[in-house]
Amino acid sequence: MTTTTTLAQVYREHPIHLRDIIPLDFNSIRSVPDSHVWPISDDFSSDHQLMVPIIDLKDPNAVKLAGHACKTWGAFQVINHGIHLNLLEEVESEARRLFSLPTQTKMKALREPAGATGYGLARISPFFPKYMWHEGFTIMDSPTDHARALWPTGNARFCDVIERYQKQMKVLAEKLTDLILESLAIFREDLNWDVGSPSTALQLNSYPPCPNPNRAMGLAPHTDTSFLTILYQGSISGLQIFKQGAGWISMLPVTGALVVNVGDLLHILTNARFPSVLHRAVLNQEGSHRVSVAYFYGLPIECSVSPLLKLLDSGENPRYRPVTVKEYVDIKSKYFEEPLTSIRI
Numbered sequence: 043m044t045t046t047t048t049l050a051q052v053y054r055e056h057p058i059h060l061r062d063i064i065p066l067d068f069n070s071i072r073s074v075p076d077s078h079v080w081p082i083s084d085d086f087s088s089d090h091q092l093m094v095p096i097i098d099l100k101d102p103n104a105v106k107l108a109g110h111a112c113k114t115w116g117a118f119q120v121i122n123h124g125i126h127l128n129l130l131e132e133v134e135s136e137a138r139r140l141f142s143l144p145t146q147t148k149m150k151a152l153r154e155p156a157g158a159t160g161y162g163l164a165r166i167s168p169f170f171p172k173y174m175w176h177e178g179f180t181i182m183d184s185p186t187d188h189a190r191a192l193w194p195t196g197n198a199r200f201c202d203v204i205e206r207y208q209k210q211m212k213v214l215a216e217k218l219t220d221l222i223l224e225s226l227a228i229f230r231e232d233l234n235w236d237v238g239s240p241s242t243a244l245q246l247n248s249y250p251p252c253p254n255p256n257r258a259m260g261l262a263p264h265t266d267t268s269f270l271t272i273l274y275q276g277s278i279s280g281l282q283i284f285k286q287g288a289g290w291i292s293m294l295p296v297t298g299a300l301v302v303n304v305g306d307l308l309h310i311l312t313n314a315r316f317p318s319v320l321h322r323a324v325l326n327q328e329g330s331h332r333v334s335v336a337y338f339y340g341l342p343i344e345c346s347v348s349p350l351l352k353l354l355d356s357g358e359n360p361r362y363r364p365v366t367v368k369e370y371v372d373i374k375s376k377y378f379e380e381p382l383t384s385i386r387i
């Protein structure tokens with residue numbers, strides 16, 4: 043019998059300290075403690091007029107537009123993506139219901155130090171000197187075990203909504219992957235992706251109202267360890283992407299739209315032609331409770347990823363050595379800064 047590693051198992055090999063998992067009790071806090079104060083940055087509230095592209099998936103030019111957006115922005119928003127607004131609203135409302143539970147209930151689903159799923163701070167917390175104004179809930183595969191811990195009875199609605207969302211996100215992620223590959227004139231046969239099923243994860247993010255939103259950080263700058271990420275951010279702004287030469291740019295919410303981010307695996311595959319986008323979440327000035335839902339779509343864990351030779355111009359060398367997804371997740375868990383530099387040739 044062959045045993046296949048899962049994404050959750052890879053993260054299990056990188057345990058983190060409980061103090062980097064347990065969020066603040068945001069309900070009872072009246073001021074920002076020093077542990078959560080970040081240096082003031084003038085670009086917290088970006089006022090750039092630049093607009094990240096919004097692509098209609100039914101547009102006959104969608105392939106070209108997606109390629110251009112990946113190249114120049116590393117992100118775009120999609121409309122007409124086939125996911126009903128109803129389901130988006132349901133998943134947001136289930137996320138809100140979860141994060142509104144009393145702290146001691148949420149602690150029943152706390153992520154274990156050597157675990158990948160459950161309630162807790164973002165995995166990247168240990169890499170920053172200050173804590174984030176954030177609580178998250180990570181789901182890989184089935185939501186049932188954690189849901190039962192939170193709601194011993196009456197968890198059917200949560201599980202039903204999450205499972206429907208996971209299924210539909212997978213279909214959309216595959217559609218977007220085909221679109222992006224087509225923009226590069228790459229066929230699936232050029233790839234070695236048949237070595238297992240895609241590695242996926244669903245992350246519910248919560249940014250509670252903050253007494254001093256300019257001094258705290260929602261989610262610190264990072265790139266996603268995925269091929270692509272599909273994010274639903276509801277109607278409250280907070281997501282910013284970093285654009286070389288322009289700085290931090292707000293990704294303004296568009297009703298029913300989904301944000302697509304280029305992740306590190308697509309970056310490696312395209313030899314940085316489609317660079318993974320640095321992004322962060324800043325806090326809401328009006329004191330609203332922001333919630334977002336991210337679906338990480340990755341390649342099979344045993345899949346080897348390297349720059350596609352077909353994409354290289356004459357004289358262009360591959361910048362990265364081949365890595366398996368497992369190896370890359372390992373590297374990123376150890377060297378959060380510059381993980382891509384550590385695999386440079």
Ligand SMILES: C=C1C[C@]23C[C@H]1CC[C@H]2[C@@]12CCC[C@@](C)(C(=O)O1)[C@H]2[C@@H]3C(=O)O
Pocket residue numbers: 049158164165166167178180242243245264265266267268338
């Ligand atoms: C499949 C993934 C992707 C993870 C790790 C694991 C589960 C949770 C994801 C996030 C979600 C929040 C931001 C991030 C940076 C974090 O801290 O946890 C993400 C990270 C990554 O993209 O690396």
Ligand SMILES: O=C(O)CCC(=O)C(=O)O
Pocket residue numbers: 245247261266273275280281321322323333334336
């Ligand atoms: O909440 C957001 O807008 C960003 C979330 C994010 O970047 C993530 O979950 O990886």
Ligand SMILES: [Fe+2]
Pocket residue numbers: 264265266271321
């Ligand atoms: Fe992210």
